[in-house]
Amino acid sequence: MVDYVIETRNLSKKYSKDLVVDSLNMHVEKGKIYGLLGKNGAGKTTTMCMLLNLTYPSAGEILLFGKDPKKHSKEIYSRVGSIIETPGFYENLSAYENLKIVSKLRGDFDPYCIKSVLEMVNLEDAKSKKYKDFSLGMKQRLGIAAAIMHNPDLLILDEPINGLDPFGIKEIRALLKRLSHEFGITILISSHILSEIENIADVIGFMDEGVLIEEISKGDLHNKLDKFVEFEVSDVDLAVMILEKLELKENKDFTYANSGIIRLHSNLALRDKFNALFVKSGIDVRKVNLCEENLEDFFTRMINNN
Amino acid sequence: MLTFIEMEFLKLKRSNIFLLSLIGAITPPLLMFIAVFAFGEANSFEALFTNVNMYMSAIFAVLLFSIIISYLFGREYNEHTLKTMLTIPISRGKFLMSKYVMFLAWVLILTAVTSISTAILGFILGLEGFTLKLFIDSFAQLLYANVLLFLTFSPFVFLSLFITNMVPAMVGGAGLTLVNLMVYSQSWAPYVPWVCPYLIASGEIAIYSAGVDVSYGVILATFLIGLAISYIYFTKKDVTL
Numbered sequence: 001m002v003d004y005v006i007e008t009r010n011l012s013k014k015y016s017k018d019l020v021v022d023s024l025n026m027h028v029e030k031g032k033i034y035g036l037l038g039k040n041g042a043g044k045t046t047t048m049c050m051l052l053n054l055t056y057p058s059a060g061e062i063l064l065f066g067k068d069p070k071k072h073s074k075e076i077y078s079r080v081g082s083i084i085e086t087p088g089f090y091e092n093l094s095a096y097e098n099l100k101i102v103s104k105l106r107g108d109f110d111p112y113c114i115k116s117v118l119e120m121v122n123l124e125d126a127k128s129k130k131y132k133d134f135s136l137g138m139k140q141r142l143g144i145a146a147a148i149m150h151n152p153d154l155l156i157l158d159e160p161i162n163g164l165d166p167f168g169i170k171e172i173r174a175l176l177k178r179l180s181h182e183f184g185i186t187i188l189i190s191s192h193i194l195s196e197i198e199n200i201a202d203v204i205g206f207m208d209e210g211v212l213i214e215e216i217s218k219g220d221l222h223n224k225l226d227k228f229v230e231f232e233v234s235d236v237d238l239a240v241m242i243l244e245k246l247e248l249k250e251n252k253d254f255t256y257a258n259s260g261i262i263r264l265h266s267n268l269a270l271r272d273k274f275n276a277l278f279v280k281s282g283i284d285v286r287k288v289n290l291c292e293e294n295l296e297d298f299f300t301r302m303i304n305n306n
Numbered sequence: 307m308l309t310f311i312e313m314e315f316l317k318l319k320r321s322n323i324f325l326l327s328l329i330g331a332i333t334p335p336l337l338m339f340i341a342v343f344a345f346g347e348a349n350s351f352e353a354l355f356t357n358v359n360m361y362m363s364a365i366f367a368v369l370l371f372s373i374i375i376s377y378l379f380g381r382e383y384n385e386h387t388l389k390t391m392l393t394i395p396i397s398r399g400k401f402l403m404s405k406y407v408m409f410l411a412w413v414l415i416l417t418a419v420t421s422i423s424t425a426i427l428g429f430i431l432g433l434e435g436f437t438l439k440l441f442i443d444s445f446a447q448l449l450y451a452n453v454l455l456f457l458t459f460s461p462f463v464f465l466s467l468f469i470t471n472m473v474p475a476m477v478g479g480a481g482l483t484l485v486n487l488m489v490y491s492q493s494w495a496p497y498v499p500w501v502c503p504y505l506i507a508s509g510e511i512a513i514y515s516a517g518v519d520v521s522y523g524v525i526l527a528t529f530l531i532g533l534a535i536s537y538i539y540f541t542k543k544d545v546t547l
Contacts, residue, residue: 049547052389052393053395054544055545056544073395073397074397080393084389084393084547085547088389089387089390090317093319097319104309104313105313105391105394105396107309130320
């Protein structure tokens with residue numbers, strides 16, 4: 001039986017007439033990095049807020065570590081670290097003081113632990129600096145420090161790389177991977193940046209207009225990505241005629257553009273034969289590429305299908 | 307709860323509002339100091355303490371307390387720290403209660419600052435009649451008035467949760483100050499929650515036809531209604547990010 005750290009059953013959230021999360025059934029396995037991918041306004045943040053009890057669901061059920069968080073609130077949430085949108089800290093206080101408040105209220109204050117977590121996110125030199133003087137990237141790092149300071153079993157991170165420079169993104173990505181793979185921490189991370197999710201996640205959940213369209217592991221994703229052969233030819237009309245004579249259907253088996261590109265979506269194994277036929281008919285074939293759909297195209301296709 | 311209060315004090319470190327509230331607490335004594343110096347307004351410690359207590363608890367504290375309350379609650383929204391605090395996790399009820407206790411602690415500090423600064427300014431003016439008993443009685447009177455006034459501010463807690471901006475609370479506080487000035491000598495003053503704390507603490511309530519019990523009832527009802535609506539609102543409402 002699969003051990004789910006997060007499981008939702010028909011989770012919904014309605015604001016007056018707007019259904020922002022619609023019957024969400026999410027499954028986050030223990031020790032995995034689950035990337036929640038969706039456009040702005042897809043319902044990612046609302047979902048995370050419901051998981052963290054910041055927003056109350058209109059319907060449905062949440063199970064964290066197999067338990068109802070309403071009944072075991074303190075036990076469950078003390079095992080969770082989180083960042084929702086931009087981290088929130090007291091602007092008049094330093095990084096150290098802000099982390100001290102969090103850890104004191106959690107009941108696990110340890111100055112050494114704060115020091116080491118600040119080192120981990122490269123903020124050791126800024127520990128006495130006031131939060132209001134932090135750059136956006138530094139604020140984000142402090143948020144991550146607060147989220148991981150108590151060695152949680154689950155991290156819920158909403159757009160944690162917002163505002164980070166490429167170097168910072170790389171560092172945080174490496175840190176999250178390390179937390180997951182070395183320490184077995186389960187991570188739910190949301191982003192609208194497809195490449196980031198593709199880089200980091202073991203499982204990807206595609207969300208659009210409040211609906212979780214699909215949950216798919218990275219391995220399965222590659223099987224599901226549309227593969228096609230792209231021909232660049234000198235006479236598209238003639239090439240299309242040849243394909244149609246072979247009973248291939250436009251928009252189903254192939255698509256084409258007037259720029260001389262024909263994409264073959266079926267019968268990929270016969271690409272050599274099609275090529276030979278084109279050449280025999282006097283068409284110059286400039287390029288033949290076997291291509292795989294990228295995550296962006298896959299995401300767009302899924303949304304369109306939805 | 308002690309840790310909560312300790313952390314609430316830490317949150318005030320380098321806080322301009324805390325310093326401004328201290329300045330606010332010495333404003334009535336300072337104004338009286340100027341009045342005595344320029345116009346001979348009070349010529350004894352007793353008169354100085356009486357006047358300061360009246361100006362503070364009946365007029366100035368209303369504005370000061372509304373600013374403090376809106377800051378205590380509003381900053382958690384404005385600095386987006388509420389989501390951080392509640393996911394620690396802290397129960398919403400406990401969080402609300404710690405804020406009330408912190409507000410009370412802040413009121414006690416301001417009361418002490420007002421009384422001590424009044425005594426110091428009285429000595430600078432060279433007023434006569436200072437006794438320790440007078441100081442303690444005056445402090446107790448101001449403390450009692452301010453604690454009763456604290457109870458009447460629970461509706462402001464709701465207002466601060468509902469509109470997280472400081473401006474409405476400040477406008478409300480300024481409005482109430484004016485109301486207090488207008489109704490202070492009216493026969494129905496004991497029915498106004500923000501006037502009766504001073505009337506009770508100073509004993510002036512005796513000159514009104516309404517009994518002191520009515521004023522206590524008004525204060526208690528205001529407190530309970532404010533507490534109930536702020537608790538229900540805070541525990542039932544989604545956290546605004």
